[in-house]
Amino acid sequence: MARAVTPQRKALNTAIAWGIGLLIFFPILWTILTSFKTEAQAISDPPVFLFFDWTLENYSVVQERSDYMRFLWNSVIIAGGSTILGIIIAIPAAWSMAFVPSKRTKDILLWMLSTKMLPAVGVLYPIYLIFIRMGILDTRMGLVVVLMLINLPIIVWMLYTYFREIPGEILEAARMDGASLKEEILYVLTPMAMPGIASTLLLNIILAWNEAFWTLNLTAAKAAPLTAFIASYSSPEGLFYAKLSAASTMAIAPILILGWFSQKQLVSGLTFGAVK
Amino acid sequence: MGQIKLESVTKSFGPVEVIPPLDLTIEDGEFTVFVGPSGCGKSTLLRLIAGLEDITSGKISIDGQDATHVPPAKRGLAMVFQSYALYPHMSVRKNIAFPMKMAGVPVEEQNRRIEAAAAALNLTDYLDRRPGQLSGGQRQRVAIGRAIVREPGAFLFDEPLSNLDAALRVGMRLEISELHKRLKTTMIYVTHDQVEAMTMADKIVVLQAGVIEQVGSPLELYRAPRNVFVAGFIGSPKMNLLTGPEAAKHNAHTIGTRPEHIAISQTEGTWSGTIGVSEHLGSDTFFHVKCDGFDDPLTVRAGGEVALKYGDKVFLTPDLTQLHRFDAQGLRIA
Numbered sequence: 296m297a298r299a300v301t302p303q304r305k306a307l308n309t310a311i312a313w314g315i316g317l318l319i320f321f322p323i324l325w326t327i328l329t330s331f332k333t334e335a336q337a338i339s340d341p342p343v344f345l346f347f348d349w350t351l352e353n354y355s356v357v358q359e360r361s362d363y364m365r366f367l368w369n370s371v372i373i374a375g376g377s378t379i380l381g382i383i384i385a386i387p388a389a390w391s392m393a394f395v396p397s398k399r400t401k402d403i404l405l406w407m408l409s410t411k412m413l414p415a416v417g418v419l420y421p422i423y424l425i426f427i428r429m430g431i432l433d434t435r436m437g438l439v440v441v442l443m444l445i446n447l448p449i450i451v452w453m454l455y456t457y458f459r460e461i462p463g464e465i466l467e468a469a470r471m472d473g474a475s476l477k478e479e480i481l482y483v484l485t486p487m488a489m490p491g492i493a494s495t496l497l498l499n500i501i502l503a504w505n506e507a508f509w510t511l512n513l514t515a516a517k518a519a520p521l522t523a524f525i526a527s528y529s530s531p532e533g534l535f536y537a538k539l540s541a542a543s544t545m546a547i548a549p550i551l552i553l554g555w556f557s558q559k560q561l562v563s564g565l566t567f568g569a570v571k
Numbered sequence: 572m573g574q575i576k577l578e579s580v581t582k583s584f585g586p587v588e589v590i591p592p593l594d595l596t597i598e599d600g601e602f603t604v605f606v607g608p609s610g611c612g613k614s615t616l617l618r619l620i621a622g623l624e625d626i627t628s629g630k631i632s633i634d635g636q637d638a639t640h641v642p643p644a645k646r647g648l649a650m651v652f653q654s655y656a657l658y659p660h661m662s663v664r665k666n667i668a669f670p671m672k673m674a675g676v677p678v679e680e681q682n683r684r685i686e687a688a689a690a691a692l693n694l695t696d697y698l699d700r701r702p703g704q705l706s707g708g709q710r711q712r713v714a715i716g717r718a719i720v721r722e723p724g725a726f727l728f729d730e731p732l733s734n735l736d737a738a739l740r741v742g743m744r745l746e747i748s749e750l751h752k753r754l755k756t757t758m759i760y761v762t763h764d765q766v767e768a769m770t771m772a773d774k775i776v777v778l779q780a781g782v783i784e785q786v787g788s789p790l791e792l793y794r795a796p797r798n799v800f801v802a803g804f805i806g807s808p809k810m811n812l813l814t815g816p817e818a819a820k821h822n823a824h825t826i827g828t829r830p831e832h833i834a835i836s837q838t839e840g841t842w843s844g845t846i847g848v849s850e851h852l853g854s855d856t857f858f859h860v861k862c863d864g865f866d867d868p869l870t871v872r873a874g875g876e877v878a879l880k881y882g883d884k885v886f887l888t889p890d891l892t893q894l895h896r897f898d899a900q901g902l903r904i905a
Contacts, residue, residue, distance in 0.1 A: 462654060462656070464652045464653075464654050464656040465656045465657075465658065465659075467623050467643075467650075467652070467656065468650070468652060468656035468657075468658075468717075469658075469669070470623065470642075470643045470644055471621060471623070471643050471644070471648065471649060471650040471670075472644070472649075472669050472670035472673055472717065472721070473644040473645075473670050473673035473674050473721075474644065474669075474673050475644065478673060482669075483658055486660045487658070487659065487660055489660075
């Protein structure tokens with residue numbers, strides 16, 4: 296029997312949902328609002344919410360003091376590069392786990408995931424030293440590799456889940472039709488798993504874009520992405536909240552816009568197979 | 572082009588041996604049907620021939636060439652799957668073209684073969700649709716089209732009709748038989764439906780638990796089943812099998828008599844019994860008769876217009892010239 300929902304109850308539920316939604320969104324909203332205030336208004340007590348003198352001054356100061364485009368470009372290269380490299384490596388890995396599993400496939404998947412349980416700072420020293428020896432400290436290439444490795448378990452897991460939904464007979468049909476392994480993956484598996492691959496791609500771009508630990512520790516000036524751009528505004532000599540907020544807004548805007556336009560794809564991809 | 576020979580082929584999944592050593596030769600141009608109950612290894616056997624599974628030991632040769640370790644793509648065989656296994660993201664045209672694209676057939680030649688196959692399979696109007704927009708029967712035809720254009724040495728069919736409804740199944744059965752007559756290519760067809768086996772095959776291979784119980788033409792199997800299993804499996808409705816004193820009268824452990832080899836009468840006969848359920852098919856009527864002294868009811872075929880009803884007393888007389896006798900091991904006694 297379907298549960299009866301009274302209009303009052305529905306209104307209450309809607310209000311609660313909106314309340315929780317706004318609560319979660321509030322820090323982002325506050326950051327954006329603060330970015331349009333003067334420094335004095337930004338720290339005023341009691342805080343001002345909407346009624347202040349709106350100004351774009353912070354944005355022009357931030358743009359003057361640091362080259363936003365350079366950080367943005369580094370972010371694009373690092374997030375995009377690590378995700379694409381990860382997908383290229385993960386597709387064959389997930390293929391083998393989904394379609395020719397061995398007794399140890401489950402163990403390998405769990406082991407891969409377990410690397411995510413290690414605190415990143417635990418391997419900072421070895422990785423830092425390796426980067427120095429290899430001369431890839433503060434290079435985009437170095438960060439692409441590290442972030443790819445960090446997110447690889449998630450990419451493999453997601454693709455594995457999507458691939459498991461594809462009937463093996465179709466791949467066998469491709470094999471009977473004369474497709475080599477490469478052609479089978481390229482012409483049959485990948486196009487069929489495209490919705491899943493797309494949402495994996497999106498999620499990992501977001502994860503890599505927002506990654507701060509490695510990007511802050513392994514870069515200085517040349518390869519610094521937007522996370523470093525934000526961090527440069529949280530100085531110990533006294534905080535400029537409004538400018539920090541402006542920098543933050545500029546840093547998160549691209550990924551927020553990407554997320555907004557791809558939310559349908561993301562949600563359908565993430566619930567793929569779960570509601571079948 | 573298309574003789575397939577299996578020599579001492581075995582298949583094990585871990586410690587479980589699903590195919591004990593097996594020898595079989597399928598002649599060029601023959602329509603061979605593998606039939607048996609679920610789990611008898613018939614699909615596994617087909618997949619071994621296709622190369623989709625590796626054999627554990629033994630040898631498979633195709634046209635005299637050792638194909639044991641040849642990958643599926645290189646065996647020159649085409650397969651039609653139960654689920655059709657069409658590529659959902661490609662149009663019908665691209666589905667059919669796929670094997671030719673893989674083989675590097677020139678585009679003009681591809682188009683010529685696609686048009687020919689589509690015309691033969693009534694798919695011309697659907698070439699630009701996706702498989703999702705087609706009915707079950709159309710999808711099956713696309714799968715067959717995809718197999719034909721490769722001009723393979725042999726076709727492998729893995730229960731291709733079991734996802735279709737009954738009416739469509741009969742139609743497709745005829746189409747596949749027709750295709751075989753026209754192409755004269757070796758076909759191996761797996762089914763659990765003995766009616767499909769009887770109607771389509773040149774040669775039937777009856778399998779049980781990975782073991783070949785009998786190989787022969789449909790009528791050979793029907794007239795002279797080698798053992799009790801084949802006797803019970805081939806023929807619809809099933810052969811009546813009797814054990815005990817009735818069989819002992821004929822110096823056998825088990826005797827079998829087909830429903831059409833029993834005469835039914837209201838006045839006299841060898842066995843007496845009462846009518847149970849009757850199935851009226853119009854042309855025939857099948858009576859399930861509970862006979863005195865037998866555990867299971869006997870199935871008897873009568874004409875379409877016989878007026879007997881539930882509970883009527885009847886007498887049955889088996890045609891002794893058509894009686895099948897089996898020993899204690901279940902093997903036929905000549």
